[in-house]
Amino acid sequence: MKVPSRPTPPGWARRLLRWYCRPDLAEDLEGDLNEYFERNVILKGVRRSKLIYVLDVFKFCRPYTVRKPNFYDLLFQWIMINSYLKLSTRIILRNKLFSSINILGLGISMSVGLLLIGLLSDMNSYDKFHENHDRIYRVISTYKYLDEEESDFASTSLRTGKAIEESIAGIEKIATLYRGFAGDLKSGEKTVPLTGLWANESFFDVFTFAMISGDPSTALKNPFSIVLTEKSAKKLFGDAEPLGKIITHPGNQGNHEFTVTGVIKDVPLFSHMKFDMLASLSTRAITQKESKHEMRWDNIWDAYTYLLLPGNIDLKNLLANLNTISAKENQTIKNTTVKLSLQPLDEIALGKDLNNSIGPVMGSSNVWMIGVLSVIVIVSACFNYTNLSIARSLRRSREVGIRKVVGALRIHVLGQFVVEAVVIALLAVIFSFALLTLVKPHFLSLNDGYREMLKLDLSLEVIVYFILLAFAVGILSGLFPAIFFARVNTIQVLKNISTVRGFRNFTMRKVLIVAQFTISLMFIAATIIGYKHYKHVLAFDLGFDTENVLNIGLAGNKADHLIKELAEMPEVKSVSTSSIITSLGNYWGTNVKYINPQDSAFVNYNFIDEHYLPLHGHKLIAGRNFNSKGTDAVESEVIVNEKILYRFNIATQDPRKAIGEIVTVNGKKMEIIGVVKDFQFGKSIDKEIKEFMFRYSNSLNARYVNAKVLSNDWPATFAKIESAWKKIDDVHPLEATFYNEQIESSYRDFSSRIKVIGMLSFLAVCIATIGLLGMVVFTTETRLKEISIRKVLGANEGNLVVLLSKGFLASLAVAALVSLPATHFFFAKYVLDEYADGAPPALTEMLLGTAMVMFIAFIMIGSHTLHASRANPADVLKNE
């Protein structure tokens, strides 16, 4: 017997020795080291001898002592797989409840994982159809105005491409694009609205778009050349040969005639840039000749530069060269700096969020959010498996004991349990696949953008990933029970089963349950807060009236015909026109000065007619509304909001005195004729209201018609408006939407995010509840005898229900106590803080949600424990 106080060598070193040493040498070697250790303790003290022991363990790690990998073992494992599989199916079939709970839980959670895999694989296959996709880089800009924060843009100045070409050698090709080539293209009788890009002649050298007819090397060389996609060519010319045909494009300075020089295959879905047509960039050199703005270094809003680099280029060097260019060019502009950097084409679809992206983007933050949340849901389902497996330890440990007696090593027991978990996970992945096909259309319809960007189709690669996911989930959830069972002490288990307390890991299981419910409750709370915030944003008082206002986009038509048609309808109460629809995230702005010529401010504006303010219920604090004026009248009046008075300190900020003051708008002197009460012209989640002014424009220049419509029969009214539109324009479909709906759809991203979180929280609750059900069932099952004895001794049903459910309810209470403050804190501190006037975190709703989950859990626990406590004790006790 060891005397407890006797010093022993460090345990980890001993374990290390046992692990690496050949079994036939291990005992003797360990003994030798022990003997030395004992001797050293007396001679040199405990600490020294421990150190010597550790050093010796390492020193003995030599070729002749190290254990050779045992191929027999591996071979046996492989042979045993068959037996494992057979046993697993038997066990799955025997414990139907256990298996179905796990398959259901894992299946639900894995469907989210499958969705994520599909999403990632889609995003990953973006732009891969370009032959040189790994050598193409996009030049992106970082824009900084004075002391404002830096912001990153996908676009650059049109000058960038030229500057790179002039000063950096060794770049194969440079493609420059410019957005905004759009309009109604006319060919003969036909008019087709199309959108596209301006592109320079190297476009087809850099990118791979299959050309059906035309010469890719010259198609975009000459001014007034146009390349169409197959679909748009069909729209314009039907089946006739488009090559060489003339198309008329209405530009700002009159019509231009373009010659069709090529037709390409339609742009694939997985392309980050989407277009119906391309026009030669050299055209702009002619049409924009007079524009000083076009080639400015700080005009980074519309052009895109892509580089095709040779395979062996030194990126660091290239970046340094780009820095030199931006340093040189920054001297040509004032107050602003633009820095250039590179982004690989392969990273555009999943890369960082940039402003001015050329096409619809998913945004890595969105992907990250979905990713993190689905991992949480999957882990929660894994908890279920772990928990239930260990709960059953009482039954299965005897089985393990017998296996061990028959000769199973720890590794075999481990293998058996892991294989079992993997089999269940594989079954679950089949189930979740079925679930995914159901969920997919709903997910894609969450956000219009998703449908334009994602297919979520199956490919071999995706299926391989699905199976890998199943394996990972199986191993993750099965490993802990496997280790637990592999450690089972054979003799104890077989001698007296009650000494192996299945509840030894009770604390750990409780922690898992608490964690699960904490997660679910947090999800629910997040959904509730998000939804409430969303409603709050929609119901936000913008400061003017949007009720029953129908906004009709004019698509280039003159407003007066439409106004005349609308005015004849009895349902239309009044009509106005404007240049933009505010409060949706659209902004037009310019520089405004007051007395001090050095002090200029950027002010947003909207061109309106004289009916706009009354129709929208804007409150004039002082002054008057615009009067009707002719089309050619010189603009001389503005109506400003209160913020402008504060900004420039006009007339000591007194609205009444401000009337008649003169401000300089874009170099023109204008008189303030009215002051309107502040209203939110930005998105209502914007932090604060800024300076704004209304400018007058005759309805002939308007882009939108706003009609106040009151009707009892909306479909009929709508049909009337539509037929009126048809009379004016038979090319464009009517674009009429209610103002409130427009506001709602401008928060589409937000609402689809809430829907995603909502869906996930529903899943999380399902999984946690299923897991809890399993735990309750197994606990009551193992305590059935105890319950019966208690009953025989006189306990009533109420006592028993309390006894059985007490522990679970306590766990739930802990979960609630952890999750509520955590979520509340998180939202109050990080999320809602970013919004002006955000809805206060919804404490009552959160409590309600918690109470609901608790209620479901309580019903479940209660019903089952009641069922158990009603069992006839005689039935239970007689089969001993």
Place this chain on the structure above:
Amino acid sequence: MKGTNLGEFEELVLLTIAALVNDAYSVAICDELTKSTGRSAKLGVVHAVLNRLEEKGLVKSKLGEATSTRGGKRKRYFTITNGGRAALIKSKELRDELWSKIPDLILKRI
């Protein structure tokens, strides 16, 4: 085969095993070597040599009984085999033969 000749340290270890008769296990061999040669023999080195000698078939080993010392671990006792005996005798003969060739005169001068 490289192993037919004995190295110097191998020979010492083999001799020690023979000298310790029934008590030759690694730590005892180490101690004995340290005592007789006057230089400290490292356990790791001795272990490696014992392993090599066993591979060459010059010694054989078996585990003894468990005792309360050494953390309950058994000792591995080494005994010299016939091959080992032969190797020792051969190396002694070689030396004797060389010794006998040396004229007395030269030795005395030193």
